[in-house]
Amino acid sequence: MIANFLRYLAYERRYSAHTLTAYEADLGQFEAYLQETYALADTTAVTHLHLRSWVLALVEGGMSTRSVNRKLATLRSYYKFLLKREAVQQDPTVKVRAPKVQKGLPHFVQEAEMDRLLDNIPFPDTFEGWRDRLVLELLYGTGIRLSELLQLRVSNVNLHEGVIKVLGKRNKERVIPMAKPLQELVRKYIGSKSAAFGADSSAHLLVTDKGEQAYPMFVYRLVRKYLGTFTSSEKQSPHVLRHTFATHLLNRGADLNAVKDLLGHSSLAATQVYTHNSMEKLRKVFEQAHPKA
Structure with a gap:
């Protein structure tokens, strides 16, 4: 059965x-x-x-x-x-009753640390350098899941409109906008990929040093390598960058429903966990600034 x-x-x-x-x-x-x-x-x-x-x-x-x-x-x-x-x-x-889960807040990287990570790393002007930077920028700049990143194809990228088409859980498709710097990075990476492996290289956007489709552990190692050097985050995984994407958007006033759609969540409840981090930030501002706090 x-x-x-x-x-x-x-x-x-x-x-x-x-x-x-x-x-x-x-x-x-x-x-x-x-x-x-x-x-x-x-x-x-x-x-x-x-x-x-x-x-x-x-x-x-x-x-x-x-x-x-x-x-x-x-x-x-x-x-x-x-x-x-x-x-x-x-x-x-x-x-059968399910055991109660102790809910914890998502781990994320502080904005200052994220800026330091992306601004101070001396990525070499090679295929590997452009690829490594692209992995970090895509995970943080779009909030996509690791599985979605690995399945991205070059054909899923529309540089003219500045969007990527992502196939998420349960085969649900969504379109995510890219900031102009990320668009330019994708353009340079695709050019570097073609130069390194030829026009007939893998249709997948993200590939290894040998030009083969990237796999989960490859990306895990890459992300840990950079997060471990430039951040104090307890957890150093691709998913931390997804959490960071959502938290930073909400901290800067993004609409919760819009963040839900960007993340590909099926319900608002899954996205609301990120509001706790935003509320902690607001509470600190209140306690520091309000005369009666």
Whole structure:
């Protein structure tokens, strides 16, 4: 049934390969737990007690509540699918309560540090130098996700209109504007890429030193290299630059709905987490400036 479920997600729901891999891993882990703990090989024979036992085992094993809830969400989707296909008589996840997640504020880079990072790094006038700068500028200048950055093609860039077309989660397409300096950087990078690898180089915008499509760890290492040198941010990942993009926009008065659309969030609640950082800044200004504070 798991194979049928994955095919349903791939062909009917059109989930991305990355999401399918995560679902498959979660279900495989649960299936292995059932076999090892209960000698149970049939996921359709599961009760809420089996599920509670698994959730408890994950929590006691040190897994974060956020990761546990993601796995539980996978099982909810799976058993909802089985219920619709009449493979089970009732959904065992209904009686399972998700662990409460301790919400933390997104990590971001301060504006002064971001300026120092982009203004003071001596990027060499080579393909690698233009590529490294482009990665940092695109993540910070557009707020796109790492997966979206890696899937960008040269054809997704419209320099005439100054926008990029991004394919986000659930294959939702959105158009993001680029500032003029970023447009010029993209233009120079594309020229450098063609000069380095020829007109028949990879159709993907971002490539490695060998001209092949860039991959997640390649970008992680690149971002950590520069953030670690010029910022005091505790976390140094591509996603931190996405958080920084959203926080800086809101700090400067951007409309929350506009930021939501730029980030590709499906609900406003996902974007509102960034307002906490903005509110902290306003509170400090108030306490320093108001005579009754």
